[in-house]
Amino acid sequence: MSKPTIYIAAGHGGSDPGAVSGKYIEKALTLKTALACQNYLKDYDCETIMARTSDVACKTADKMAQIEAKKSIIDLVLEMHYNAGGGEGCEVYYWHTHAPSKSLAQKVLAEMVKLGQKSRGIKESKAGTSYNFGMCRQAATTGIPSILGEYAFVDNAKDQAKINTDAKLRAVGEAYAKAAVSYLGLKKKAVEPAKPSGGGSAGAIAVGSTVKVSGTKYATGQTIPGWVKSTTHKVSEISGDRALLGRDGGICSWVYLRDLTLVSGGASKPVEVGCQVTINKGAVYGGLTSARGSKVPAAQLAPKKHTVSKIQVNKGVREALLKEIVSWVAVSSLTRV
Numbered sequence: 001m002s003k004p005t006i007y008i009a010a011g012h013g014g015s016d017p018g019a020v021s022g023k024y025i026e027k028a029l030t031l032k033t034a035l036a037c038q039n040y041l042k043d044y045d046c047e048t049i050m051a052r053t054s055d056v057a058c059k060t061a062d063k064m065a066q067i068e069a070k071k072s073i074i075d076l077v078l079e080m081h082y083n084a085g086g087g088e089g090c091e092v093y094y095w096h097t098h099a100p101s102k103s104l105a106q107k108v109l110a111e112m113v114k115l116g117q118k119s120r121g122i123k124e125s126k127a128g129t130s131y132n133f134g135m136c137r138q139a140a141t142t143g144i145p146s147i148l149g150e151y152a153f154v155d156n157a158k159d160q161a162k163i164n165t166d167a168k169l170r171a172v173g174e175a176y177a178k179a180a181v182s183y184l185g186l187k188k189k190a191v192e193p194a195k196p197s198g199g200g201s202a203g204a205i206a207v208g209s210t211v212k213v214s215g216t217k218y219a220t221g222q223t224i225p226g227w228v229k230s231t232t233h234k235v236s237e238i239s240g241d242r243a244l245l246g247r248d249g250g251i252c253s254w255v256y257l258r259d260l261t262l263v264s265g266g267a268s269k270p271v272e273v274g275c276q277v278t279i280n281k282g283a284v285y286g287g288l289t290s291a292r293g294s295k296v297p298a299a300q301l302a303p304k305k306h307t308v309s310k311i312q313v314n315k316g317v318r319e320a321l322l323k324e325i326v327s328w329v330a331v332s333s334l335t336r337v
Helices: 026-041 060-069 099-114 134-142 166-184
Strands: 005-010 047-050 076-083 090-095 119-125 146-153 210-213 232-239 242-245 253-256 260-264 276-279 306-314 317-322 327-330 334-336
Touching (some): 005 026, 005 060, 005 166, 026 047, 026 076, 026 166, 026 253, 060 134, 076 134, 076 166, 090 099, 090 134, 099 119, 099 134, 099 146, 099 166, 146 166
Parallel strands (some): 005 047, 090 119
Antiparallel strands (some): 210 232, 210 260, 232 242, 242 253, 276 306, 276 334, 317 327
C-alpha cells in the first residue's frame, strides 16, 4: 500500500514577490513556512511533493498542472500565503462545494489559532468572486482536499510580531503539517540519529559545518545542479538523516547526510547522556513549552559547559536535556567537550 502524499505549495516566488511591507516579503515567508512543513512531515509515514524549494517562479497554473499530472497519488494540497491590506489574523480558504476541503480548512485554522493568532475564520472560495483561487478550485475536479491559508498580514504590526523570526515561521509551517497529520491520521515513523560523514576531515557533520555536496538528488527529490556541487555550503540545521544547507542567503535546501562531504567544522564526538557539552552560537531552546524557539542567552553559550541528562525526540528534532539549566536544546546545536 502506497504512503499518503501531501502537495505543499509556497505562494509566489521568483519575479512575483507577493505582498511586501518593509522586510516582510511574502515569497520568502511562504518558502520558509513550506520548508518547515515538509521538515515536520518527514518524520511521519507519508511522502511530500514541493511546488518549489527555492526562490523560483511557480505560477498557479503551473501548480495546478503539477497536481493534475499527479492526482492519482496526491492525497492533500496545502498552499501557504501571507496577507496584506491592513487586516489582522489568519484565515483559511476552501472550495465552497467540497466538504473534505472544508474539514481540512477547519483543522488548519485550529492549529493556527493554537499559536496565538487571531481567527478570521474559514472562508469559501468560489467562481465569480475575488476569492476564486485556482488551488482551491481544482479540488472540485480532482477530488483532492485542498486549502489556501493566510496566516498573517505583512503590513500589520501585531501580525509582524508573530512572523519576525525563523522559529515563528517554523511554527506556522508545523501548524499546517499538524493539521495534515490529523486529517490523514498519519503515524510517526522512527527517527534515525544523524550519522557521521564519510568524507573530509574526521568527525560528524554538525550545524555550522562547511560541506560539499556529492549526491545527485535533493532530499525533496529534485535534481541537484552542477553549480551546487562545485562550491561549499554551511549546514543550518540537521534533522534525522538530512541537513538543511544555506537557510540564510544560501541554497536553502535539504540534502541527505550521506551525500555530504565534511570540509570543516565537524563535531569530533557524538553527544550522549552523561557527557559535557557547550551550546553553539545561534542555538534556540527546544522542548514542548512556550520557550521553544527562543534564543539561548549568550551567558549559557560556549565556553560554558553543561551536562546532558537525557536525549529524546521533541517535535521531530533530536534534543538533549541540559542538567544545569533544565532546558532542552537540539543535539545539532551542541558540541561535546
